[in-house]
Amino acid sequence: MIPAAFEYHRPDTVEGAVKIISDLGDEARVVAGGHSLIPMMKLRLTGLSHLVDLQGIGGLKGISVNGDTITIGAMVTQHELITSKDLASAAPIMSEAALQIADPQVRYMGTIGGNVANGDPGNDMPGLMQCLNASYTLVGPAGERTVSAREFYEAAYFTEREDDEILTSISFAATSGGFAYEKQKRKIGDYATAAAAVLITKDGGKCSAASIALTNLADTPIYCEAAVAALVGSNLSADDVGAAVKAAVDASDPSEDNRGPVEFKKHAAGVVIRCAIERAIERA
Amino acid sequence: MDKMHLKLTVNGEQVETLAEPRELLIHVLRERLNITGPHIGCETSHCGACTVDMDGKSVKSCTIFAAQAAGADITTIEGLGNPDSLHVLQEMFKEHHGLQCGFCTPGMITRAHRLLQENSDPTEKEVRFGMAGNLCRCTGYQNIIKAILAAAAEMNAAKEAAQ
Ligand SMILES: Cc1cc2nc3c(=O)[nH]c(=O)nc-3n(C[C@H](O)[C@H](O)[C@H](O)COP(=O)(O)OP(=O)(O)OC[C@H]3O[C@@H](n4cnc5c(N)ncnc54)[C@H](O)[C@@H]3O)c2cc1C
Numbered sequence: 001m002i003p004a005a006f007e008y009h010r011p012d013t014v015e016g017a018v019k020i021i022s023d024l025g026d027e028a029r030v031v032a033g034g035h036s037l038i039p040m041m042k043l044r045l046t047g048l049s050h051l052v053d054l055q056g057i058g059g060l061k062g063i064s065v066n067g068d069t070i071t072i073g074a075m076v077t078q079h080e081l082i083t084s085k086d087l088a089s090a091a092p093i094m095s096e097a098a099l100q101i102a103d104p105q106v107r108y109m110g111t112i113g114g115n116v117a118n119g120d121p122g123n124d125m126p127g128l129m130q131c132l133n134a135s136y137t138l139v140g141p142a143g144e145r146t147v148s149a150r151e152f153y154e155a156a157y158f159t160e161r162e163d164d165e166i167l168t169s170i171s172f173a174a175t176s177g178g179f180a181y182e183k184q185k186r187k188i189g190d191y192a193t194a195a196a197a198v199l200i201t202k203d204g205g206k207c208s209a210a211s212i213a214l215t216n217l218a219d220t221p222i223y224c225e226a227a228v229a230a231l232v233g234s235n236l237s238a239d240d241v242g243a244a245v246k247a248a249v250d251a252s253d254p255s256e257d258n259r260g261p262v263e264f265k266k267h268a269a270g271v272v273i274r275c276a277i278e279r280a281i282e283r284a
Numbered sequence: 285m286d287k288m289h290l291k292l293t294v295n296g297e298q299v300e301t302l303a304e305p306r307e308l309l310i311h312v313l314r315e316r317l318n319i320t321g322p323h324i325g326c327e328t329s330h331c332g333a334c335t336v337d338m339d340g341k342s343v344k345s346c347t348i349f350a351a352q353a354a355g356a357d358i359t360t361i362e363g364l365g366n367p368d369s370l371h372v373l374q375e376m377f378k379e380h381h382g383l384q385c386g387f388c389t390p391g392m393i394t395r396a397h398r399l400l401q402e403n404s405d406p407t408e409k410e411v412r413f414g415m416a417g418n419l420c421r422c423t424g425y426q427n428i429i430k431a432i433l434a435a436a437a438e439m440n441a442a443k444e445a446a447q
Pocket residue numbers: 029030031032033034035036037038039054074075100101102103106109110111112113114115117118122123124125165166167168189190191192329330
């Protein structure tokens with residue numbers, strides 16, 4: 001399990017890192033926590049010869065809650081997401097989801113930026129980011145731009161990010177109302193067989209706002225527009241929830257793998273989506 | 285590829301060695317620095333046998349490049365206790381039969397140490413959740429959990445007695 005040799009860089013600014021990756025092209029890759037990239041490098045599945053470590057860039061760290069807007073630096077670890085008091089009150093769904101990722105050791109190293117930039121359909125944060133309608137800030141040689149999480153994912157490992165861009169931060173609005181991240185996995189440390197992120201706000205007896213997104217049920221995360229439409233404006237009756245679950249399962253497009261055949265995954269999807277919606281309603 | 289000068293603090297001592305950037309931290313510790321407490325179980329980030337403490341975090345040293353660890357402060361099982369003066373966790377693993385073959389034990393204890401630094405009075409459930417990154421093929425875990433809870437109680441009693 002020895003990866004191919006590479007040259008190591010540890011720049012201390014975003015500009016410095018962008019310059020290295022744009023000068024070297026696809027021979028260079030950035031490393032954040034390394035807990036997706038290093039396993040791939042050990043299997044010699046990457047052709048890189050320069051590794052650009054982002055750990056020395058101070059500007060990529062930190063969680064800030066400014067009024068209604070939450071901004072999280074790309075190098076914030078999953079462990080920091082779980083232990084942040086600010087985040088626990090501004091968007092408690094973040095720690096609920098982060099606690100279901102991998103195991104403690106992986107969470108000390110794995111970063112939110114790496115998790116959302118990776119493009120692996122098994123990663124939990126991309127679906128959650130679509131549920132939160134987050135936006136990603138990308139910095140490249142031409143400057144800075146933001147991309148919506150709902151438009152970022154193109155196919156497994158293919159995203160809107162250009163090879164010479166670095167994802168620097170993520171931002172989204174603080175949540176109010178009910179929330180849930182529900183994940184079915186075979187064991188601790190496993191990626192999801194099916195997972196769902198749900199937000200629900202009630203006003204009087206009615207659902208005034210909702211958001212639903214799925215993890216590992218297609219080769220990209222899925223934001224479920226039809227399921228959201230089934231809930232918003234409804235009384236959240238059993239029939240309304242049933243219609244939303246059906247719409248979300250219909251939006252999924254899982255493929256058969258070692259976690260099971262398509263029928264099983266759709267069944268698991270139905271169960272986690274229902275649990276997530278019901279828990280979010282209880283908390284709303 | 286050129287080797288790099290790697291400076292680390294390991295168990296309180298400043299050490300320097302030459303290593304290729306691609307070498308894994310576990311290989312540098314075991315093969316270049318002769319620190320053989322942390323073990324290699326799976327080498328694929330799953331078993332936790334290679335767990336060390338790096339800058340206050342429990343990490344799997346098979347999933348960290350030597351180069352990434354440059355400048356870090358690392359504690360291994362050797363830094364927690366030694367045969368003449370065992371750490372409370374080591375004592376309790378011994379007393380409660382928290383080990384059989386002992387292969388997972390250095391990783392278990394190093395991880396448990398960080399867990400108790402962050403949560404000095406954990407519930408059984410918290411111990412199980414906090415130890416989820418460490419696998420044991422022998423014990424069935426019950427005695428490991430008992431040992432960690434007993435160590436927490438001992439450490440808290442010692443703290444109270446000191447006050
Ligand atoms: C045993 C195990 C179990 C796991 N289980 C889960 C799980 O259940 N759910 C889950 O979501 N994840 C899981 N993971 C993955 C883990 O959460 C990763 O740490 C995470 O996916 C990637 O974060 P990282 O910081 O380690 O990224 P890295 O591995 O450093 O990078 C991943 C990719 O993203 C790119 N990248 C990283 N940061 C940036 C950036 N700022 N800008 C542009 N590109 C960037 C890298 O070039 C690389 O291609 C698991 C990992 C392990 C080892």
